[in-house]
Amino acid sequence: MTALVRLRLAGFLRTGRAVAPLLAGLLALGVLYGGGRAQPAEAYGVSAVVLFPVLAWQTKILLDVEPDVQRRLALVLAGAARERAAGLLAALLAGLGTVAVALVFPWLVGGVTSQGEPGGRSVAAGVALGVWAHLLALPAAVALGALASRAVTGSAGYGVAVLTLGAVGSLVLGLSSSVVPWLAPPLMPVARATAAGPSAATVALLTAWATAWSATVLAGYAWCRRARA
Amino acid sequence: MRWEDVWLRYRRRDPWVLRQANLRLGAGEAAVVLGRNGVGKSTLLQLAAGVLRPARGRIVDRPRHVGWVPERFPADQPFTVGRYLTGMARVAGLGGAEADRAVRRWTERLGLTPFHGARLPELSKGTAQKVGLAQAMLRRPGLLILDEPWEGLDAAARDLVPALIDEVLAAGGSVLVSDHRGETARLPGAARWTVADGTVTAHAPADAQPGEIVVVEVAVPAARAAGAVARLRADGHHVLRVRADPVAPDAPVAAGGPAFPGPVIDAPPAPPAPLGAAPGAVGSEAGAVDTSGPAGQVLR
Numbered sequence: 001m002t003a004l005v006r007l008r009l010a011g012f013l014r015t016g017r018a019v020a021p022l023l024a025g026l027l028a029l030g031v032l033y034g035g036g037r038a039q040p041a042e043a044y045g046v047s048a049v050v051l052f053p054v055l056a057w058q059t060k061i062l063l064d065v066e067p068d069v070q071r072r073l074a075l076v077l078a079g080a081a082r083e084r085a086a087g088l089l090a091a092l093l094a095g096l097g098t099v100a101v102a103l104v105f106p107w108l109v110g111g112v113t114s115q116g117e118p119g120g121r122s123v124a125a126g127v128a129l130g131v132w133a134h135l136l137a138l139p140a141a142v143a144l145g146a147l148a149s150r151a152v153t154g155s156a157g158y159g160v161a162v163l164t165l166g167a168v169g170s171l172v173l174g175l176s177s178s179v180v181p182w183l184a185p186p187l188m189p190v191a192r193a194t195a196a197g198p199s200a201a202t203v204a205l206l207t208a209w210a211t212a213w214s215a216t217v218l219a220g221y222a223w224c225r226r227a228r229a
Numbered sequence: 230m231r232w233e234d235v236w237l238r239y240r241r242r243d244p245w246v247l248r249q250a251n252l253r254l255g256a257g258e259a260a261v262v263l264g265r266n267g268v269g270k271s272t273l274l275q276l277a278a279g280v281l282r283p284a285r286g287r288i289v290d291r292p293r294h295v296g297w298v299p300e301r302f303p304a305d306q307p308f309t310v311g312r313y314l315t316g317m318a319r320v321a322g323l324g325g326a327e328a329d330r331a332v333r334r335w336t337e338r339l340g341l342t343p344f345h346g347a348r349l350p351e352l353s354k355g356t357a358q359k360v361g362l363a364q365a366m367l368r369r370p371g372l373l374i375l376d377e378p379w380e381g382l383d384a385a386a387r388d389l390v391p392a393l394i395d396e397v398l399a400a401g402g403s404v405l406v407s408d409h410r411g412e413t414a415r416l417p418g419a420a421r422w423t424v425a426d427g428t429v430t431a432h433a434p435a436d437a438q439p440g441e442i443v444v445v446e447v448a449v450p451a452a453r454a455a456g457a458v459a460r461l462r463a464d465g466h467h468v469l470r471v472r473a474d475p476v477a478p479d480a481p482v483a484a485g486g487p488a489f490p491g492p493v494i495d496a497p498p499a500p501p502a503p504l505g506a507a508p509g510a511v512g513s514e515a516g517a518v519d520t521s522g523p524a525g526q527v528l529r
Contacts, residue, residue: 007320066306073317
């Protein structure tokens with residue numbers, strides 16, 4: 001399976017299609033951190049929200065780079081389960097790269113302050129909360145991107161629709177006034193929690209929520225792929 | 230591999246592409262899938278490969294290692310031939326050294342060595358098709374599936390396909406080939422699966438009772454005759470006789486009657502070959518192996 005992960009990552013990086021989502025991500029981060037210095041935890045919470053559509057888009061691009069017939073060839077050689085897992089793993093690794101850029105970026109442009117926070121929280125704790133927020137957003141974004149990939153949606157237009165509706169829906173349904181917040185991954189709740197300083201119970205609850213959401217969407221992806229290779 | 234009541238359609242409410250297919254392909258057996266364009270030959274092959282899943286019914290006893298050569302190799306990929314094949318060998322589960330060996334072996338056999346560093350999108354159609362053949366053979370397949378394998382190949386490479394098929398069969402594998410140009414006349418002994426209107430009809434190979442002996446006539450330069458006979462014997466073939474008088478390799482073949490006034494290597498009267506193999510020359514190092522006509526068939 002590592003061989004297929006490497007082949008797909010190489011395909012993604014070599015075609016240059018990795019550039020577009022990375023640039024979009026940097027642009028979004030630039031706007032986000034352009035307003036001045038912020039506390040790391042708060043800034044990172046918003047950064048995870050902003051990166052969610054970018055990571056989902058990046059996943060869709062990575063999975064779509066490979067021609068359909070090549071995906072089927074890989075399936076024949078590696079088996080269906082491994083072929084699917086390898087695609088998701090490659091997307092996860094590529095996403096970790098983007099997340100790493102997003103975590104380092106504000107320190108390079110002076111978007112965050114290293115002064116201690118007013119609530120007595122250390123910078124390290126703020127960064128840890130930021131890493132947590134991004135690591136919750138990443139699997140959810142990969143799951144959404146996979147569901148929007150050509151292997152599932154068939155046509156380009158339909159794929160873009162799934163991606164856009166998923167990303168917009170995740171943000172809108174996550175607003176604090178939402179009636180059905182559990183339909184979306186907990187991006188906005190995580191952002192609110194990082195700003196306020198979450199309790200251990202909140203962290204556990206949000207982690208479980210994000211995991212359950214990602215697992216459900218990934219199960220949907222596997223179900224859609226069972227008949228269509 | 231057995232097909233038990235296999236039905237397929239691409240979507241709910243679509244018409245059935247295949248209905249109630251019950252098929253069987255044993256170890257060491259080959260089948261040719263025949264039918265008009267768009268009748269579902271490729272669909273059938275993709276079901277066999279496991280790329281598509283039956284909507285109803287099931288396919289059981291599929292060999293563990295399947296090699297699938299698609300109709301068109303997906304050349305739009307940012308890899309060189311060598312990098313791609315090594316990657317695919319690793320994907321197929323070969324270890325590093327094993328994968329390198331397999332890639333070297335198959336690039337040489339398929340004449341891809343000069344293209345080792347060439348990028349896939351720059352390849353001609355035929356060369357790309359050879360890369361498709363190579364990726365399927367890297368790990369010896371228990372089931373080799375070839376979708377129109379002769380498309381775009383030059384004459385020399387065309388002759389390679391039956392050799393690959395023979396190799397897989399000899400190792401106890403099965404082979405499934407689709408063909409709409411009659412090239413599979415080169416595969417006597419294969420069953421015929423005819424696809425029409427969503428149904429598949431299997432015909433047993435017309436002439437291939439197991440163990441049946443057929444005769445291949447071979448023309449070699451006189452100076453190399455002794456060596457050729459020795460090699461054929463070493464390969465376990467029964468050489469019947471050697472005579473002078475070479476026969477032109479493109480001599481016309483009269484179906485059902487004796488092909489030549491005097492065969493180079495002769496045998497007791499063989500039954501007429503129903504499959505009338507195309508008069509073509511299989512390149513050997515110096516001479517030509519003529520597979521034409523009733524008297525000329527395989528020595529195995």
